[in-house]
Amino acid sequence: xxxxxxxxxxxxxxxxxxxxxxxxxxxxxxxxxxxxxxxxxxxxxxxxxxxxxxxxxxxxxxxxxxxxxxxxxxxxxxxxxxxxxxxxxxxxxxxxxxxxxxxxxxxxxxxxxxxxxxxxxxxxxxxxxxxxxxxxxxxxxxxxxxxxxxxxxxxxxxxxxxxxxxxxxxxxxxxxxxxxxxxxxxxxxxxxxxxxxxxxxxxxxxxxxxxxxxxxxxxxxxxxxxxxxxxxxxxxxxxxxxxxxxxxxxxxxxxxxxxxxxxxxxxxxxxxxxxxxxxxxxxxxxxxxxxxxxxxxxxxxxxxxxxxxxxxxxxxxxxxxxxxxxxxxxxxxxxxxxxxxxxx
Ligand code: GLO
Ligand code: MG
Numbered sequence: 001x002x003x004x005x006x007x008x009x010x011x012x013x014x015x016x017x018x019x020x021x022x023x024x025x026x027x028x029x030x031x032x033x034x035x036x037x038x039x040x041x042x043x044x045x046x047x048x049x050x051x052x053x054x055x056x057x058x059x060x061x062x063x064x065x066x067x068x069x070x071x072x073x074x075x076x077x078x079x080x081x082x083x084x085x086x087x088x089x090x091x092x093x094x095x096x097x098x099x100x101x102x103x104x105x106x107x108x109x110x111x112x113x114x115x116x117x118x119x120x121x122x123x124x125x126x127x128x129x130x131x132x133x134x135x136x137x138x139x140x141x142x143x144x145x146x147x148x149x150x151x152x153x154x155x156x157x158x159x160x161x162x163x164x165x166x167x168x169x170x171x172x173x174x175x176x177x178x179x180x181x182x183x184x185x186x187x188x189x190x191x192x193x194x195x196x197x198x199x200x201x202x203x204x205x206x207x208x209x210x211x212x213x214x215x216x217x218x219x220x221x222x223x224x225x226x227x228x229x230x231x232x233x234x235x236x237x238x239x240x241x242x243x244x245x246x247x248x249x250x251x252x253x254x255x256x257x258x259x260x261x262x263x264x265x266x267x268x269x270x271x272x273x274x275x276x277x278x279x280x281x282x283x284x285x286x287x288x289x290x291x292x293x294x295x296x297x298x299x300x301x302x303x304x305x306x307x308x309x310x311x312x313x314x315x316x317x318x319x320x321x322x323x324x325x326x327x328x329x330x331x332x333x334x335x336x337x338x339x340x341x342x343x344x
Contacts, residue, residue: 004274004275005273005274005280005306005307005310006044006045006274006279006280007042007043007044007045007279007280007281007282007303007306008043008044008045008046008047008084008236008279008280008281008282009038009043009046009047009281009282009283009284009299010046010047010048010049010052010281010283011031011034011035011046011048011052012049012052013282013283013284013285013298013299014029014034014037014286014295014296014299015285015286015295016028017286017287017288017290017295019288022288025288026290026291026292026295027292031052032075035075035076035079035081036079037296038079038081039079039080039081041296041299041300041303042300042303043081043299043303044080044081044082044279045081045082045083045084045279046076046081046082046083046084047083047084047085047087047132047236047281048083048085048086048087048122048126049086049087049088049089050086050087050088050089050115050118050119050122051089051092052089053068053069053072053083053086053122053126054068054069054072054122057118057122058093058115062117062118062121065118065121065122066121066122066124066125069121069122069125069126070125072125072126073125073126073127076126076127082127082128083123083126083127083128084128084130084236084279084281085123085128085130085131085132085172085208085236086119086120086122086123086126086128086130086131086132087119087131087132087133087134087174088100088112088115088116088118088119088131088133090112090115090116090136090137091136091137091180093111093115095107095108095111095112096108096111096112096136096137097137098137099112099135099137099138099139099151099181100112100115100137100138100158101113101135101138101154101155101157101158102138102139102146102151102154102155102185104145104146109154109158112158113158113161113162116131116158116161116162117162117165119131120162120165120166120169123169124166129168129169129170130169130170130171130172130235130236131162131169131170131171131172132171132172132173132174132208132236133159133171133172133173133174134174134176135155135173135174135176135184135185135186136176136180136181136184137180137181138151138155138181138184138185138186139178139181139182139183139184139185140181140182140183141181141182142182143183148185151185152185152195155185155186155195156195156198156199159171159195159196159199159205160199160200163199163200163201163204163205164200169204170204170205170206170235171196171204171205171206172205172206172207172208172235172236173186173189173192173195173196173205173206173207173208174207174208174209174210174213174238175187175188175189175191175192175207175209175213175214175217176210176213176216176217176248177213177216177217178216179216179247179248187217188214188217188219188224189207189209189214189224189227189228189233190227192207193205193206193207193227193228193231193233196233206228206232206233206234206235207228207233207234207235208235208236208237208238208281209221209224209225209228209234209237209238210237210238210239210240210283211237211238211239211240211241211242211253211260211261211264212238212240212241212242212248212249212250212251212283213238213248215242215245216242216245216248218245220260220263221260221264222260222263222264222266222267223267225237225264225267225268225271226267226270226271229267229268229270229271229273234271234273234276234278235278236278236279236281237264237268237280237281238281238282238283239253239261239264239280239281239282239283239284239302239306240252240253240282240283240284240285240302241253241254241255241256241257241260241261242256243256249285250283250284250285251284251285251298252284252298252301252302252305253282253284253302253305253306254302254305254306254309255305258309258341259337259338259341261305261306261309262309262312262313262337262341265306265309265310265312265313266313268280269310269313269314280306282299282302282303282306284298284299284302285298286298312340312341315340316336316337316340317336317340320332320333320336321333321336324336
């Protein structure tokens with residue numbers, strides 16, 4: 001019954017386990033081997049950074065980049081997979097050190113837009129019309145280091161150039177309030193959609209909401225998703241979990257707060273998300289302690305938990321919900337939800 005959901009993740013979600021305090025603990029798995037794992041794990045679509053699809057793209061011409069991306073499209077076809085989106089990875093290049101689009105250096109801003117044009121070319125070659133803008137370093141460590149008013153205009157200018165470069169491309173902004181920056185410019189979906197409204201074609205700019213990012217902003221992810229859904233702007237999600245206000249943990253979906261996970265699933269159900277044909281993305285990381293042979297469990301487990309919660313949402317007694325609401329007895333409603341989750 002819940003099979004109407006389709007799932008995606010990015011190759012970075014199968015990783016070697018390095019963290020800021022220690023090196024890799026698992027062998028690197030090459031891209032082709034990762035692709036072969038998707039279907040086995042129950043996933044149908046691949047999320048890409050531009051350089052996941054075309055490694056070392058900085059040294060290549062636009063034609064070479066497109067050719068290499070076309071080869072990746074063939075690999076996808078061979079596995080029965082599709083590309084969901086391409087995200088320009090501006091944050092690992094020296095020119096993106098101070099943000100790409102909002103850098104104080106005009107040459108770096110131009111580089112960021114050019115690199116995004118290449119991401120558009122890659123998206124076209126992979127057969128998707130969606131870019132994701134996770135604006136990693138578009139912000140500041142020190143407020144006085146940038147003019148924040150101007151920075152927002154730079155973001156609009158960059159998006160406009162991309163929207164004009166390709167009249168079919170769409171941009172889903174993935175808001176995040178901090179990390180790596182102290183303060184990032186588009187911390188919530190409200191900020192993202194307000195900026196979207198200022199572009200040359202607001203209909204082609206929407207959002208991707210990540211559970212952990214909303215929690216880091218002190219917000220309820222299901223409300224962020226509801227806000228986007230109410231405007232037809234929820235174009236993807238990065239479901240995961242987060243244990244309080246600390247570094248971006250990307251835990252298995254539902255592992256820290258099952259009730260909040262239930263409410264994210266509930267809102268996707270209420271918003272008719274599966275009928276939009278969009279994917280449920282899982283941006284989850286295996287724990288550093290996980291042994292190599294089982295370092296994809298976090299993906300399969302997140303999907304299993306998601307599907308179990310779909311069943312929970314669909315089987316919640318609607319008559320109880322209606323009665324509690326009619327009686328304005330929200331204590332009773334809350335207990336009914338908890339008992340339902342406990343299987344009582
Ligand atoms: C990091 C983000 C990151 C993005 C990915 C796609 O906090 O969640 O994983 O989702 O780079 O743009
Ligand atoms: Mg993410």
